[in-house]
Amino acid sequence: MLKNHPMNRTLFFTFLLLFSNLQTFSQEDKKAKSILDKLSAKTRSYSTIRTEFSYSLVNKDRKINTTQSWKLILKGDKYRLEMGDQLVISDGKTMWKVLKADKEVEVSKPGSGDDALNPKNIFTMYEKGFRHKYIKEEKLGTKVVHTIDLFPINPKEKDYNSIRLFIDKNSLQVVKSEIKGKNGNLYTYDIKKFATNENVEDAVFTYRTSEFPGFELNDLR
Numbered sequence: 001m002l003k004n005h006p007m008n009r010t011l012f013f014t015f016l017l018l019f020s021n022l023q024t025f026s027q028e029d030k031k032a033k034s035i036l037d038k039l040s041a042k043t044r045s046y047s048t049i050r051t052e053f054s055y056s057l058v059n060k061d062r063k064i065n066t067t068q069s070w071k072l073i074l075k076g077d078k079y080r081l082e083m084g085d086q087l088v089i090s091d092g093k094t095m096w097k098v099l100k101a102d103k104e105v106e107v108s109k110p111g112s113g114d115d116a117l118n119p120k121n122i123f124t125m126y127e128k129g130f131r132h133k134y135i136k137e138e139k140l141g142t143k144v145v146h147t148i149d150l151f152p153i154n155p156k157e158k159d160y161n162s163i164r165l166f167i168d169k170n171s172l173q174v175v176k177s178e179i180k181g182k183n184g185n186l187y188t189y190d191i192k193k194f195a196t197n198e199n200v201e202d203a204v205f206t207y208r209t210s211e212f213p214g215f216e217l218n219d220l221r
Contacts, residue, residue, distance in 0.1 A: 050193075052192045
């Protein structure tokens with residue numbers, strides 16, 4: 001159950017890169033920074049983002065190998081995230097976590113705690129808190145990608161050691177990320193669909209009781 005894996009939300013919302021408060025850059029780091037700056041500017045120009053991707057968790061020592069399909073819609077501070085039997089909705093002021101199996105809805109304030117836990121930061125959280133290194137240009141399926149590694153500036157505060165990003169060279173979009181957890185887990189996010197600047201109504205980002213009849217509300221604010 002996703003509910004019992006605190007790393008899931010942390011790592012899902014650690015999808016991407018960096019660029020401030022760094023020391024002297026090597027030539028490779030300058031290349032990484034240039035790519036990430038362009039990626040950030042392009043991402044922030046979108047009015048909305050709709051994406052579908054697979055999430056997988058592998059731990060060979062513990063014989064864990066699971067995969068799920070997730071969906072996310074972003075519009076400014078608003079988001080709607082589908083994670084298997086869970087749904088997280090936020091209008092920017094209130095967050096509703098729908099636990100479908102339990103027929104329960106947890107109500108809280110968005111953005112509390114680590115910013116990496118907030119879905120609205122999924123494509124921009126890389127802008128701070130990491131050192132980065134350009135690894136290489138390579139083929140990933142039919143795409144040519146830039147491979148960049150990220151390392152937390154304060155590793156003791158994180159549950160993971162590093163993040164590897166695969167950025168489409170032509171579209172300047174992240175197509176895959178791999179997160180190495182300190183517990184031996186490897187988390188992979190593989191983007192299948194990515195659409196931008198769609199006309200998405202604000203009602204999509206508000207919890208409606210009619211959509212989930214009989215669900216119990218648990219206000220945690």
